[in-house]
Amino acid sequence: MPGSSNPRLKMENVSKRFGATIALDGVSLVVQAGQVHALVGENGAGKSTLMKILSGAYKADTGSLWLDGESYLPRHPLDGRKAGVAMIYQELSLAPHLSIEDNILLGIEPSRGPFLQWDEIHKRAKDAMRQLGLDHLAPSTQVSSLSIAEQQLVELARAVAIGCRVLVLDEPTSSLTQKDIERLFSLIGELRGRGYAVVYISHFLEEVKQATDRFTVLRDGRVVGSGNTSDMSISDLAAMMVGRDVKDMYTRSKRPDGEVILEVSDLAGIANPKSASLELARGEVLGIAGLVGAGRTELLRAIFGLAPVQKGHLRVGAFIGPASPSVRWAQKVGMVSEDRKQEGLALNLTVADNLTLTRLEGLGPFGLILPSVQVARSRSWIDRLGIKCEGPDQQVNSLSGGNQQKLALARLLYHDVDVLLLDEPTRGIDVGSKAEIYRLIDELAVGDEDGGRSPRAVLMVSSYLPELLGVCDRIAVMCRGILQAARPVEELTEHEIMLAATGTGKFQ
Numbered sequence: 224m225p226g227s228s229n230p231r232l233k234m235e236n237v238s239k240r241f242g243a244t245i246a247l248d249g250v251s252l253v254v255q256a257g258q259v260h261a262l263v264g265e266n267g268a269g270k271s272t273l274m275k276i277l278s279g280a281y282k283a284d285t286g287s288l289w290l291d292g293e294s295y296l297p298r299h300p301l302d303g304r305k306a307g308v309a310m311i312y313q314e315l316s317l318a319p320h321l322s323i324e325d326n327i328l329l330g331i332e333p334s335r336g337p338f339l340q341w342d343e344i345h346k347r348a349k350d351a352m353r354q355l356g357l358d359h360l361a362p363s364t365q366v367s368s369l370s371i372a373e374q375q376l377v378e379l380a381r382a383v384a385i386g387c388r389v390l391v392l393d394e395p396t397s398s399l400t401q402k403d404i405e406r407l408f409s410l411i412g413e414l415r416g417r418g419y420a421v422v423y424i425s426h427f428l429e430e431v432k433q434a435t436d437r438f439t440v441l442r443d444g445r446v447v448g449s450g451n452t453s454d455m456s457i458s459d460l461a462a463m464m465v466g467r468d469v470k471d472m473y474t475r476s477k478r479p480d481g482e483v484i485l486e487v488s489d490l491a492g493i494a495n496p497k498s499a500s501l502e503l504a505r506g507e508v509l510g511i512a513g514l515v516g517a518g519r520t521e522l523l524r525a526i527f528g529l530a531p532v533q534k535g536h537l538r539v540g541a542f543i544g545p546a547s548p549s550v551r552w553a554q555k556v557g558m559v560s561e562d563r564k565q566e567g568l569a570l571n572l573t574v575a576d577n578l579t580l581t582r583l584e585g586l587g588p589f590g591l592i593l594p595s596v597q598v599a600r601s602r603s604w605i606d607r608l609g610i611k612c613e614g615p616d617q618q619v620n621s622l623s624g625g626n627q628q629k630l631a632l633a634r635l636l637y638h639d640v641d642v643l644l645l646d647e648p649t650r651g652i653d654v655g656s657k658a659e660i661y662r663l664i665d666e667l668a669v670g671d672e673d674g675g676r677s678p679r680a681v682l683m684v685s686s687y688l689p690e691l692l693g694v695c696d697r698i699a700v701m702c703r704g705i706l707q708a709a710r711p712v713e714e715l716t717e718h719e720i721m722l723a724a725t726g727t728g729k730f731q
Contacts, residue, residue, distance in 0.1 A: 625656025
């Protein structure tokens with residue numbers, strides 16, 4: 224029977240197998256009411272599978288689940304919602320064409336017989352909106368008109384409206400500004416105070432330290448550690464996740480001084496950037512910091528030819544002026560988009576297809592593509608970058624986020640680009656994959672003259688300041704569409720960069 228001595232959520236000895244793959248092997252998780260519990264681990268560690276069992280999307284092969292001391296056996300996600308389990312995923316599951324109140328009560332609308340109780344619908348939606356700070360909006364507002372942060376609050380309001388007891392937040396800050404993140408953490412604190420049990424999933428270990436009370440670490444489908452978050456350092460958590468010491472996560476070797484290969488002067492687009500000037504040399508990693516919406520992505524897209532240039536000077540090597548993406552590829556400039564699923568990769572195609580898409584010549588005679596040649600070329604890059612996959616013929620949508628990102632980088636290397644434009648290259652991937660990508664970026668910048676690989680130039684946009692400071696040689700800050708002059712990382716701190724990004728401090 225439920226009582227004060229019972230935890231809000233208890234999962235005991237949960238196992239799940241998919242064919243020959245063991246996704247979960249005897250996993251146990253306990254979350255108390257009024258507690259924020261971090262569930263961390265690399266991609267593929269079993270976090271999503273465990274939470275899908277909790278929600279009712281999957282059925283466990285073995286194990287037991289309890290809510291407030293009562294046995295809990297959801298047959299499908301609606302069972303989970305009715306029992307008070309709310310899941311908020313990284314990719315929000317809202318109906319954008321419907322109103323806020325329609326989304327909040329979708330599937331659980333109060334009714335009397337065949338008739339909806341509209342007064343009760345309005346009342347419950349307004350009450351949930353008030354609790355989440357959305358009462359400044361009309362319940363009839365269409366969700367598609369809201370910002371990402373506001374849409375996330377609508378998801379939280381839905382959880383409140385169903386009488387949620389367990390709230391699962393999966394990478395909740397990946398698309399939020401710093402101000403929105405602070406607001407979210409404040410709300411999580413309020414929910415904790417009201418007795419909610421919160422499961423918090425994130426690859427950002429600084430956030431885990433800031434927002435959670437306890438943690439459980441999964442690795443290869445098993446629990447490898449748990450305890451009070453305050454008792455563990457970030458490096459200890461990271462080492463537990465990957466099974467090795469990652470204190471040297473950020474790799475920055477001595478890099479050569481090369482010639483300037485990319486030059487931008489007073490570049491402006493239609494809306495953003497308003498004014499951007501920079502020089503990027505071979506053997507250099509130049510980082511661009513700034514808030515979401517500052518114009519960083521637009522700058523990279525303008526350089527690569529995906530966005531129009533209104534004015535300014537742009538030189539790539541010996542080529543002057545704006546150009547189309549196909550011309551930029553020919554000029555040995557490649558770009559990795561921040562949205563790998565929509566723009567960066569063709570998810571329904573194979574690893575080999577994605578890797579060779581931009582450079583098909585040489586894969587067969589008379590313009591033909593010989594699968595044997597394509598597969599052989601692909602295998603060498605799969606091995607070099609350590610892409611974990613079944614082989615070149617595996618579909619990309621079945622790869623983990625980290626391996627998808629390494630594949631996107633592999634395409635640039637296969638194309639033999641000199642300039643790499645990387646937009647949020649480690650977003651949504653685990654700490655181990657991040658360390659591998661940092662190492663790869665460093666290797667590209669250093670080059671290998673003996674091996675015939677000249678140093679590359681890397682222009683990197685990131686919202687994660689520790690990685691900019693750890694990987695880059697210089698950092699420039701963009702604020703409201705204006706790019707400020709770059710400075711060596713040795714002269715900078717996170718605090719100084721954030722002040723410049725918010726327009727409250729000077730960057731000089």
